[in-house]
Amino acid sequence: MFFIVILFITGCGSSPTHDITKDADGDRIKVYTTFYPLYDFTKKIAKDRADVSMLVPAGVEPHDYEPSSKQMSEIYSQQLFIYLGEAMEPWGAKIADQLAQKGIATVELGKGLIKDNDPHLWLDPNLAREMAHRIYEALSEVDDANASFYSNNYEELSQKLIELDRFYADSLKDVTNRSIVTSHAAFGYMASRYKFNQISISGITPFHEPSPKKKAEQIEICKSNDIKYIFFEPLSSPKIAEALAKEIGAQTLVLDPIGSLTAEQIKSGEDYFSLMRKNLDNLVKAMN
Known part of the structure; x- marks a missing residue:
């Protein structure tokens, strides 16, 4: 075009x-x-x-x-x-x-x-x-x-x-579980900066659903890392995250890559900083 x-x-x-x-x-x-x-x-x-x-x-x-x-x-x-x-x-x-x-x-x-x-x-x-x-x-x-x-x-x-x-550094330095599961691999730089492990359901973009073999591997990884929360994103369907959470007896939480804001976020006056703080709250919850 x-x-x-x-x-x-x-x-x-x-x-x-x-x-x-x-x-x-x-x-x-x-x-x-x-x-x-x-x-x-x-x-x-x-x-x-x-x-x-x-x-x-x-x-x-x-x-x-x-x-x-x-x-x-x-x-x-x-x-x-x-x-x-x-x-x-x-x-x-x-x-x-x-x-x-x-x-x-x-x-x-x-x-x-x-x-x-x-x-x-x-x-x-x-x-x-x-x-x-x-x-x-x-x-x-x-x-x-x-x-x-x-x-x-x-x-x-x-x-x-x-x-x-x-x-971020102060809040995450003493968390008990340094692994998280995200819907796509958006948090690699953050994970590197604050020394935690990102396990992604899909790749760098959020559009690729994992194969049945990959799903089975993810279930085992989640269990071995004692994952209690699966993260999903506001602009993507939570279905895959919910299905994985159900398989391992976990719950779901939002982790926003902040690539775009929803109409509701704009209406409520959210910005990069407010969403990053909400992300941190959910990270601390998931990693303790």
Whole structure:
């Protein structure tokens, strides 16, 4: 789909390079982010100095999301495009060079950070802080007149992420069971940071149901690790987690990968930090 849009845009060879100044209102730069954590961090740094948009709609799982032709056209009208990397948006890298040729700044937040094709960097607050710093740098480059404003907001966000990291470390250091079972392998960076073991029902994406052989293996693993809770996610069906929990006599709990917010979460004013704290509460419950 995106190839059609690119051909349409690049076919107009006489079109002028996009002017990286401010938007038509003269007071805000235009920034396009791909999915929720990137949007949330950008909003917290840019605040009212940028018109920040998000590609993936609320309540939609961001893995393998394909932008529409309209959305692709909108990206080409921005001054800054923020994406994570090929592990989450394989199409993003393919248009980055063309955006740059048109004077549209791009930043790949996961460059050099993503390991084993796992995109879930933001679930480690320390890596989230590096993502936020890259957003701050990109905003300051595009809108250098407001660089000090972005710097102050980044420092505020950075401090909150440092405090969240400490809170996680303190809360999880003395848990009695250092293994958890998740619906998909979204929590590898978090597990590495706080030294616990993630056992996933599916792989890096949540769309693949395990085979009968794999299910049997998971039952034995859960029993041998004394698992009392199976985690599921707000945007995915809990049926597989519930079936596994029933097999081993366990209960289910939510562990949110925070890739996208539900309409209910938005309505209640949830954000990255409130959901990370809820995740921690459920982790402590499951691991004790």
